[in-house]
Amino acid sequence: MVRRIRAAAGVAGVLAASMAFAAPTASAPDEWIIEPSPALPTAAQDGAEAEARAQALAKQKQYDAAVEQFAQLARRFPSSTHDCYLALASLRQGDLTRAQLFDDVARLRGGERPAWCVDDLGRQLAAKLKEAAFAPLTVQVTPADAVVHVAGLSLRHVDAVWLRPGTYEVSATAPPLVRAVAQAAVTPPGANVVLQLGPPPPVAPRPVSLVPQQVPATPPVALQVARAPERKPVLWPAWAGFGVGGAALATGVVFNVLAASSRSTANQAYVGTSAFDSANSSFGRQRTVAIGGYALGALATGFATWWYASHHAPPESEAR
Numbered sequence: 603m604v605r606r607i608r609a610a611a612g613v614a615g616v617l618a619a620s621m622a623f624a625a626p627t628a629s630a631p632d633e634w635i636i637e638p639s640p641a642l643p644t645a646a647q648d649g650a651e652a653e654a655r656a657q658a659l660a661k662q663k664q665y666d667a668a669v670e671q672f673a674q675l676a677r678r679f680p681s682s683t684h685d686c687y688l689a690l691a692s693l694r695q696g697d698l699t700r701a702q703l704f705d706d707v708a709r710l711r712g713g714e715r716p717a718w719c720v721d722d723l724g725r726q727l728a729a730k731l732k733e734a735a736f737a738p739l740t741v742q743v744t745p746a747d748a749v750v751h752v753a754g755l756s757l758r759h760v761d762a763v764w765l766r767p768g769t770y771e772v773s774a775t776a777p778p779l780v781r782a783v784a785q786a787a788v789t790p791p792g793a794n795v796v797l798q799l800g801p802p803p804p805v806a807p808r809p810v811s812l813v814p815q816q817v818p819a820t821p822p823v824a825l826q827v828a829r830a831p832e833r834k835p836v837l838w839p840a841w842a843g844f845g846v847g848g849a850a851l852a853t854g855v856v857f858n859v860l861a862a863s864s865r866s867t868a869n870q871a872y873v874g875t876s877a878f879d880s881a882n883s884s885f886g887r888q889r890t891v892a893i894g895g896y897a898l899g900a901l902a903t904g905f906a907t908w909w910y911a912s913h914h915a916p917p918e919s920e921a922r
Contacts, residue, residue, distance in 0.1 A: 634677055635749055636703065637758040638710035641681040649679035652872075656687065665695040676704065682713030690723060698736055699753065702727050702764040710760070731764055738762045738792040741772060748776035748799055752786075774799055835913045843906025847899045854895030861888035 642648070656671035672688040685708030692701035705723055708715055740762045741750050750757045752772045753765055765788045772795050773783045779799040786795045861884075868881035 633756050635756045635758050636707060637760065638707050638712075639680060641711055641713040642679050645679040645681035645684060649675050649681075649684060652678075653684070653687070656691070660691055660694065663694075665691060669695050669697070669700075680711070682708040682711045682715045683719075685711065686715050686719035686723065689727075690719070693723070693727060693730065698727070698730055698734060699755075699764055699766075702731060702736075703755070703757075703760070706760065706762070734766065735790060736764045736766055737788050737790045738764050739770065739772070739786055739788050740792065740794045741774075741797065742794070743774045743782075743797045744799065745776055745779075748774040748779075748782075748797070750774050750797070772797065778802055837910060837913060840906045840910035840913070843902045843909060847901075847903035847906060849899075850895045850902060851899030852895075854892045854899060857888045857892035857895060861885050861892055864888055 652671065652675045656668050656675055659665075659668035659671060669688070669691045672684070672691045676684040676688045685704045689701045689704040689708065692698075692704065705719070705727055708719060739752065741752070741757075742761075743750055747758060750760070750772065751774070752763060752770055755763065757763065767789050769785060769787050771783065772786050773781055774797040775781050776799050778801075780802055782797040782799045784795050784797060786793050864881045864885035868878050868885060871878035871881060
């Protein structure tokens with residue numbers, strides 16, 4: 603009994619540990635697919651506040667923080683202007699790959715760009731890329747809307763990315779097609795990779811056995827020895843434990859989902875705003891309820907399992 607209770611407590615501990623969410627952050631955890639999609643019509647108006655904060659960081663030469671802010675700005679409010687700001691901040695930070703990538707995205711997006719982005723940024727980037735011996739990696743992928751993964755970036759409808767000389771793994775995904783992978787050795791003046799995604803392999807049919815099945819002979823009927831009637835086991839505590847445990851675990855799952863939703867809401871808000879504080883407070887309450895539900899569910903299920911295993915049959919001394 604002691605071992606089973608300890609095992610149930612261990613399960614509760616594991617479930618509680620899995621609920622130890624990280625605190626909400628300012629960036630979204632999902633993958634950012636960088637592509638020259640159409641600009642958001644209200645990008646300048648909606649992103650004005652975030653743009654002012656990012657520019658203030660850049661003027662203070664806090665380029666790491668500025669790049670993070672400009673990246674959020676370009677992702678939430680896509681426009682050629684925001685791409686240009688991210689390219690310039692990345693250049694000041696020293697990330698030439700991202701700087702050239704977003705300069706290209708700003709041009710491919712087709713929106714209006716600041717004069718300094720059209721005239722000066724390209725020349726500065728060209729000089730820095732040549733000085734650091736960067737080279738373009740051109741990727742030809744079929745189908746054209748597949749997502750290309752290289753150097754920690756996820757790209758779509760972007761044909762080239764500038765990289766430091768070296769060997770890189772390049773892959774492309776477009777479910778349900780089979781993922782394509784290739785190795786690329788990037789050296790000046792550049793390299794090229796061709797990726798072709800194919801359909802998934804057909805499922806082989808299960809072979810049909812032509813060997814006739816033998817019907818087993820009917821075993822002899824064993825003599826039945828009369829036995830004294832057995833007492834019915836008392837199992838209602840086990841069923842009650844399973845019921846309470848199931849309800850508690852279901853409660854834990856529901857509040858787990860609610861906590862994840864609140865965290866996602868907080869992630870999309872800015873720290874210090876009422877929206878962030880409200881979502882963060884809801885996240886804390888929901889996480890506490892979820893942890894309690896998981897712990898109670900694990901303990902109740904462990905008790906029910908022990909009771910059923912111990913009482914589903916009468917002791918050997920009574921069964922004889």
